Amino acid sequence: xxxxxxxxxxxxxxxxxxxxxxxxxxxxxxLQKPLLIEGPAGVGKTEIAxxxxxxxxxxLIRLQCYEGLDATHALYEWNYQRQxxxxxxxxxxxxxxxxxxxxxxxxxxxxxxxxxxxxxxxQKPVLLIDEIDRxxxxxxxxxxxxxxxxxxxxxxxxxxxxxxxxxxxLTSNRTRExxxxxxxxxxxLYIDYPDFDKEWLIVKNKVPGIDAKLAExxxxxxxxxxTMKLEKTPGIAExxxxxxxxxTLHIAHLDKSIIEQTLGVVLKEWSDTRQVQLxxxxxxxxxxxxxxxxxx
Amino acid sequence: MNRLTSxxxxxxxxxxxxxxxxxxxxxxxxxxxxxxxxxxxxxxxxLFFLLLKTIICRSKAQLDAFDNLFNEYWKxxxxxxxxxxxxAAKKKPPTPREQFASxxxxxxxxxxxxxxxxxxxxxxxxxxxxxxxxxxxxxVSELMKAIQHLSKRLAAKSNRRYEVSNKHDLPHLxxxxxxxxxxxxxxxxxxxxxxxxxxxxxxxxxxxSKSMELYSAFLLQFMYAFQQAYSRMETFVFSTSLKRxxxxxxxxxFRETLDLLSKEQEGWHGGTRIGESLNTFVKDYGRKLxxxxxxxxxxxxxxxxxxxxxxxxxxxxxxARSKKVIWLNPLAGYTAWRPEVAGMKAALPYVDVFxxxxxxxxxxxxxxWL
Numbered sequence: 093x094x095x096x097x098x099x100x101x102x103x104x105x106x107x108x109x110x111x112x113x114x115x116x117x118x119x120x121x122x123l124q125k126p127l128l129i130e131g132p133a134g135v136g137k138t139e140i141a142x143x144x145x146x147x148x149x150x151x152l153i154r155l156q157c158y159e160g161l162d163a164t165h166a167l168y169e170w171n172y173q174r175q176x177x178x179x180x181x182x183x184x185x186x187x188x189x190x191x192x193x194x195x196x197x198x199x200x201x202x203x204x205x206x207x208x209x210x211x212x213x214x215q216k217p218v219l220l221i222d223e224i225d226r227x228x229x230x231x232x233x234x235x236x237x238x239x240x241x242x243x244x245x246x247x248x249x250x251x252x253x254x255x256x257x258x259x260x261x262l263t264s265n266r267t268r269e270x271x272x273x274x275x276x277x278x279x280x281l282y283i284d285y286p287d288f289d290k291e292w293l294i295v296k297n298k299v300p301g302i303d304a305k306l307a308e309x310x311x312x313x314x315x316x317x318x319t320m321k322l323e324k325t326p327g328i329a330e331x332x333x334x335x336x337x338x339x340t341l342h343i344a345h346l347d348k349s350i351i352e353q354t355l356g357v358v359l360k361e362w363s364d365t366r367q368v369q370l371x372x373x374x375x376x377x378x379x380x381x382x383x384x385x386x387x388x
Numbered sequence: 389m390n391r392l393t394s395x396x397x398x399x400x401x402x403x404x405x406x407x408x409x410x411x412x413x414x415x416x417x418x419x420x421x422x423x424x425x426x427x428x429x430x431x432x433x434x435l436f437f438l439l440l441k442t443i444i445c446r447s448k449a450q451l452d453a454f455d456n457l458f459n460e461y462w463k464x465x466x467x468x469x470x471x472x473x474x475x476a477a478k479k480k481p482p483t484p485r486e487q488f489a490s491x492x493x494x495x496x497x498x499x500x501x502x503x504x505x506x507x508x509x510x511x512x513x514x515x516x517x518x519x520x521x522x523x524x525x526x527x528v529s530e531l532m533k534a535i536q537h538l539s540k541r542l543a544a545k546s547n548r549r550y551e552v553s554n555k556h557d558l559p560h561l562x563x564x565x566x567x568x569x570x571x572x573x574x575x576x577x578x579x580x581x582x583x584x585x586x587x588x589x590x591x592x593x594x595x596x597s598k599s600m601e602l603y604s605a606f607l608l609q610f611m612y613a614f615q616q617a618y619s620r621m622e623t624f625v626f627s628t629s630l631k632r633x634x635x636x637x638x639x640x641x642f643r644e645t646l647d648l649l650s651k652e653q654e655g656w657h658g659g660t661r662i663g664e665s666l667n668t669f670v671k672d673y674g675r676k677l678x679x680x681x682x683x684x685x686x687x688x689x690x691x692x693x694x695x696x697x698x699x700x701x702x703x704x705x706x707x708a709r710s711k712k713v714i715w716l717n718p719l720a721g722y723t724a725w726r727p728e729v730a731g732m733k734a735a736l737p738y739v740d741v742f743x744x745x746x747x748x749x750x751x752x753x754x755x756x757w758l
Contacts, residue, residue, distance in 0.1 A: 279443065
């Protein structure tokens with residue numbers, strides 16, 4: 093496998109990348125190392141995992157982190173209800189207690205959570221651990237253990253070893269610093285907002301049938317928008333949403349009233365909307381849209 | 389083969405150079421680099437650079453610093469190789485360029501321990517007279533992180549009790565049995581429980597008098613960050629009089645907060661009457677805002693020009709009603725400092741935790757005492 097293969101592979105799945113991203117994905121595959129991706133919201137961190145799964149023709153197993161996430165939610169849990177019911181139903185059987193115990197602590201009563209799913213999967217899956225920064229430090233160190241040992245011990249049944257070591261992608265929005273130990277286990281990739289050319293390509297790629305002129309205007313406007321000090325800077329996801337919306341409305345070029353009407357697709361914070369509305373003319377002038385529209 | 393050896397040597401030397409710059413590059417990374425080099429032809433300088441960058445960097449800051457270090461290193465390496473060749477005939481002349489001095493010295497075998505980056509908050513940074521516009525907001529997010537950590541500790545502190553919950557955490561056996569009794573004791577529906585969340589409230593009283601002026605920038609950031617990170621919190625500022633600033637600190641942007649605060653700044657950087665101010669607080673808000681679940685944080689240097697007995701009385705009342713009183717004094721960071729200011733002396737008996745807080749670092753240390 094070559095670096096260019098990776099880039100083509102990602103490209104075929106509609107993921108426009110630069111060399112740094114391709115290199116990280118390539119090395120992560122080659123060296124069997126987890127890839128830690130950081131960057132602002134909406135730049136396509138999670139998307140990489142999805143694209144990788146499709147490209148490798150395997151399944152994506154996702155563990156969404158949140159505050160208070162603990163081992164039982166990430167690994168496994170016994171299905172108590174089923175166990176109790178089973179015991180009740182076999183109450184009058186002549187099986188010994190040992191046998192009964194063996195039955196209720198078997199695979200059928202085990203609810204596999206993402207991490208256990210990932211290591212017992214029938215083929216090498218892509219394991220996405222999303223927004224790891226939202227979980228707490230306890231969970232992080234627990235994760236470290238799993239990521240290095242690739243085995244999980246269940247007291248009732250014993251140790252389960254990974255049949256295939258999953259391809260791991262971790263994402264973080266940097267709301268909290270991750271531990272040095274976790275960083276050292278992973279390759280690190282930072283994805284920033286794309287530059288004009290890249291974003292333009294993405295828009296054209298993701299919204300087929302969009303007018304080339306409109307795509308350019310949208311991209312320019314978004315690039316300009318990101319230079320403003322906003323509470324929530326819009327990401328690529330917003331750009332694509334907006335482009336799709338405008339293309340669906342059969343709009344050929346941007347103008348002030350259209351932007352005002354559809355601003356809600358791009359900005360999700362009231363104060364941001366207000367701020368942009370107030371400086372819209374200036375923004376349009378900088379983008380070079382205003383003059384064109386008025387001359388037409 | 390020869391080429392490969394020299395390349396691997398270079399990589400190892402480069403890693404050692406990076407280590408001096410504060411990167412954590414271990415043997416593992418070096419091995420990974422050499423291992424992954426086999427997948428590439430060496431023709432592309434750019435690929436080689438990207439490869440090293442991807443394997444070595446572990447954070448955004450490192451990514452940002454890497455480009456420069458890489459370029460400098462290989463540039464200097466070429467020079468150093470030349471220099472070594474010349475050295476056979478003649479001793480190497482001292483390097484002229486000052487900015488590469490340390491790198492050069494290192495490449496030629498002399499280590500300098502002085503390469504040390506320090507970044508920190510200067511406690512001597514003073515604001516121009518009442519001009520909040522000069523307050524930087526770059527440290528607010530950093531502060532917020534530290535405070536979030538702190539407040540989590542605060543909240544996690546005293547609760548090992550459980551409350552019923554429908555999130556699947558722990559089965560609540562007792563409630564489960566009770567609930568299923570009506571079915572004759574068949575356990576079908578399971579009730580869950582989880583650690584009870586702690587509802588600690590915070591109350592911050594911040595001294596903004598003249599003597600605290602040096603720390604205004606830090607205080608503003610501190611108050612703002614704390615309010616943002618912890619929602620069950622009330623904040624007051626005082627100098628000669630008392631003012632509630634909670635709503636202003638709840639704004640989304642630090643700039644807006646500063647704007648609002650600077651509009652109402654009579655009393656900022658004036659004299660201090662801690663006693664009177666605290667007494668007003670106790671009279672007007674005390675019963676409503678302080679209860680046994682409230683931690684009171686007072687930020688002041690204790691310099692008081694008002695009535696000491698009033699201060700003592702108010703402190704006594706605050707201490708009696710609250711869960712804990714924490715007094716944070718920016719001056720206490722100096723080693724020579726003793727709590728000999730009259731106001732401070734009077735207040736100390738009623739303080740549970742007394743600590744120095746004047747920058748982020750000291751704030752992190754505070755976590756241990758809470």
